[in-house]
Amino acid sequence: MIVCHCKGISDRDIRAAVRSGANTIAAVGARCAAGTGCGGCHVVIDEILQAERAPQGRSGAGVFGRLAPSR
Numbered sequence: 001m002i003v004c005h006c007k008g009i010s011d012r013d014i015r016a017a018v019r020s021g022a023n024t025i026a027a028v029g030a031r032c033a034a035g036t037g038c039g040g041c042h043v044v045i046d047e048i049l050q051a052e053r054a055p056q057g058r059s060g061a062g063v064f065g066r067l068a069p070s071r
């Protein structure tokens with residue numbers, strides 16, 4: 001799912017940035033450019049950051065786990 005429409009960055013790209021060490025919105029932007037345009041996606045990037053920090057973050061539960069139907 002595209003999170004950052006300005007840069008065409010998906011939640012998968014943002015998770016990869018977080019898992020490679022980005023721990024702030026600015027750091028995510030530095031790694032994959034998400035959030036470096038209008039800033040409208042910052043809330044979702046922050047939710048992904050929080051989900052990845054949570055113990056269950058890597059299990060697939062998180063912002064999109066809540067929104068998307070499970071398979």
Ligand code: FES
Pocket residue numbers: 003004005006007034035036037038039040041042
């Ligand atoms: S939608 Fe991400 S910076 Fe504009």
